[in-house]
Amino acid sequence: MARPDYYDAPECDTHQEKGAPKFCKKSEPGEGAERSCAYDGARVVLMPITDVIHLVHGPIACAGNSWDNRGARSSDSQLYRRGFTTEMLENDVIFGGEKKLYKAILDLALRYPEAKAIFVYATCVTAMTGDDVEAVCQAAAEKVAVPVIPVNTPGFIGDKNIGNRLAGEILFKYVIGKAEPPVLGEYPINLIGEYNIAGDLWGMLPLFDRLGIQILSCFSGDAKFEELRYAHRAKLNIIICSKSLTNLAKKMQKTFGMPYLEESFYGMTDTAKALRDIAIALDDAVNGLEKRTMQDRVERLLEEEETKCRERLAPYRARLEGKRSVLFTGGVKTWSMVNALRELGVEILAAGTQNSTLEDFYRMKGLMHKDAKIIEDTSTAGLLGVMREKMPDLIVAGGKTKFLALKTKTPFLDINHGRSHPYAGYEGMVTFAKQLDLTVNNPIWPALNAPAPWEQGEEQLQEHVQTAFRHAETFLAEDISVSRVKVPTKFATVNPQKNSPALGATLAFLGIDQMLGLLHGAQGCSTFIRLQLSRHFKESIALNSTAMSEDTAIFGGWENLKKGIGRVIEKFQPGVVGVMTSGLTETMGDDVRSAIVHFRQEHPEHQTVPVVWASTPDYCGSLQEGYAAAVEAIVSTLPEGGEPIAGQVNLLPGAHLTPADVEEIKELVAAFGLTVLCIPDIANALDGHIDAEVSPLSTGGITVEAIKKAGRSIATIFVGDSLAKAALVLKEKFGIPSYGFTSVTGLEEVDLLMASLSAISGQPVPEKQLRWRSRLMDAMVDSHYQFGNKKVALALEADNLKTIARFLSGMGCEIQAAISATRTRGLDGLPCANVFVGDLEDLESAAVGADLLVANSNGRQAAAKLKIGAHLRAGLPVFDRLGAHQKMWVGYRGTMNLVFEVANIFQSNAKEAQKLAHN
Secondary structure, X not given: OOOOOOOOOOOOOOOXXXXXXXXXXXXXXXXXXXXXXXXXXXXHHHOOEOOOEEEEEOOHHHHHOOOOOOOEOOOOOOHHHOOEEOOOOHHHHHHOOHHHHHHHHHHHHHHOOOOOOEEEEEOHHHHHHOOOHHHHHHHHHOOOOOOEEEEOOOHHHOEHHHHHHHHHHHHHHHOOOOOOOOOOOOOEEEEEEEOOEOOHHHHHHHHHHHHOOEEEEEEEOOEOHHHHHOHHHOOEEEEEOOHHHHHHHHHHHHXXXXXXXXXXXXXXXXXXXXXXXXXXXXXXXXXXXXOOHHHHHHHHHHHHHHHHHHHHHHHHHHHHOOOEEEEEEOOOOHHHHHHHHHHOOOEEXXXXXXXXXXXXXXXXXXXXXXXXXXXXXXXXXXXXXXXXXXXXXXXXXXXXXXXXXXXXXXXXXXXXXXXXXXXXXHHHHHHXXXXXXXXXXXXXXXXXXXXXXXXXXXXXHHHHHHHHHOHHHHHHOOOHHHOOOEOOOOOOOOOOOOOOHHHHHHHHHOOEOOEEEEEEOOHHHHHHHHHHHHHHHOOOOOEEEOOOXXXXXXXXXXXXXXXXXXXXXXXXXXXXXXXXXXHHHHHHOOOHHHHHHHHHHHOXXXXXXXXXXXXXXXXXXXXXXXXXXXXXXXXXXXXXXXXXXXXXXXXXXOOOOOHHHHHHHHHHHHOOOOEEEEOOOOOOOOOOOOOOOOOOOOOOOEOHHHHHHHHHOOEEEEEOHHHHHHHHHHHHHHOOOEEEEOOOOOHHHHHHHHHHHHHHHOOOOOHHHHHHHHHHHHHXXXXXXXXXXXXXXXXXXXXXXXXXXXXHHHOOOEEEEEEEOOOOOOHHHOOOOXXXXXXXXXXXXXXXOOOEEEEOHHHHHHHHHOXXXXXXXXXXXXXXXXXXXXXXXXXXXXXXXXXXHHHHHHHHHHHHHHHHHHO
């Protein structure tokens, strides 16, 4: 019996021309898994039929590994996205699965009455065991109310192209010509090989609608079963970038007298050609050669659309022109994409496809540079060889090549089924250009491809280290009086993002073991601070008050303060008392320093308990400033001098760091063989642990005895610009050099920390950290697609604002607005034109149109008002999410955490937006 023509299609020309690769070659044993099978090919064609049940008859592999993994989209039914399988087990393989399949068909037809048909896919195992899928489908069809269609395409019969052709045969045999269209327009056409990947079809439909062309049936993007049944009434078939369905077009031509064209809608050139060719064919079919009705319409549309498209493409072309690309796809769209890339000024260094024909080869060669290479070896090794030889600026290919490209730190754009953006038509061309630009020009690439500081030679390494070494002096030398940062001009603050400075000081004091905080002020102030910190950390907060009354507010609070210090020492026996002031006592003018001196004189029995005082009036600064004042007071009061202790360093962590952040930084420093004195240390105090006994004092922080040794350290490391003054106190009192870091979140920022720690310790960067660095780089390339050109509005304390704004900008986001709680040095350098001091009401205005809002939990009102679903909780308080104190965003590992967290927020929000757009 003659072999069916769909096995040896005429397009699979084996005639070899000089320089032409071998086409349609079979996979050989031991080759990589670049090519797919017949089952997958059939599934590609049929699965986008949206309102039918796609039942896979076989063991779990075929369905379990493949269901809902293509980007074909639907504007209506989502039934096609459900994974149905008979899941053959061992006994089914031994005794046969026909009964199981029969029962499955009946069961699914009953449970999913909305299904318009059931497609049943045979697989390798069921074909090998002899299950008669066609007979079962025929028997089941007599019991159910919908067609049951066998898809006899087990994987071993051939490659993906054969599966595509067999699917075309199945459609022709069982579906096409079985119904009549409810409405038949003047110019009805079918699209064949258009699967609505990422919504491509929806970019083409407006063009056809404007021309008065009716898309009668689409094989099979966004397709309904009934629409395919009346495809025989079209006047023209258009094959879209899919030679594997040419057999279907030819059979329809032979049976129904329907001509066909092969066209592409990728790029302006091919879109214009496609529309002109369609117009000529339709005029011929409908009006005869004497009329140009459709051709005139097309020319008017092209004149309008091409002008607009070129204007919109201009800024992208300016940034893309001269870039060099390797192009590789799994289908014949390669030659079409060559045109699209050329229109953007991108040079093609090499191109190829697994499923090309000789005609495609000549087409590609004619469009590319004469020295461009046609890729024949499509294995991993072959593609790597092309990349090493050509050194492209980007790779445009299918998803199987994606991670190969990204692992080599080469920008990559997916043009196959795994993509998220439509590229067809004029709107699609603009999207294509935008995505290329976002990919190639994302700021991560210079950072990823630059050598690490310790790889740049000793001289360059020392330059990096000197940046951290001089940071405190450089930062404090900035003249804030000429800052561009605007301050509030409105008379009332609405939804403040600030917390009180006394709260910040309390947070710092909580990082000292056996500490008891004493707020010199009215009783309510301490209550509110405890409540705010408790709901953020989910902890009991050790804080007392001097309970100022009306009388003491008039006559002075000295006695209240002295009594308060004495009472907390006698009652709680703290290791240290941390005193902070409030707006009330600062306005009164209480001399806290003198009051503490008098207390010492009056109570010599309490001389062994240190008392640390920080001035924290409510009207000066915010949480960050109060925290910094407390840390400065601690290092001014407690450390003692003496012989330096080898390998001991001080670590001053900023107020914006979580307990998990602090712990990670401590471990990073210790990894270099250094002993860390963390002042203060909230890592073990506010980390959510449960003690054997609940203490009224702070527990788990750094001890007073350890702080006393801080004057004998060989270096001070501070993270957060607000602690520059505290670091200089230790330098001025004890001669300890300081190394400062605005942030330790981000690849370059952590590199600087690693280089500095290496210089301080004399030890190389640990292998473990190099491994985490590699993981971070991998996370960046995997996730950068989600960040590109996203607009972000932030409202945070200054140190946190600098950290997260720079991180997001470095990942490719546009910082739309950066709102600081206070005006500080360093804000002028933020990568944002709109930087100002404001409240969360200001955020509601500044964040209009943003894709992401970054603020504490109080920012949820702004997010809800603006309908921004993407809200990254950061800062303090975070009370509507659990585990805020365990978030770790520092170091290589923490930056990786933040990369994934934000990328997932963007990705989830994008999916929700897609649902809203098409529901």
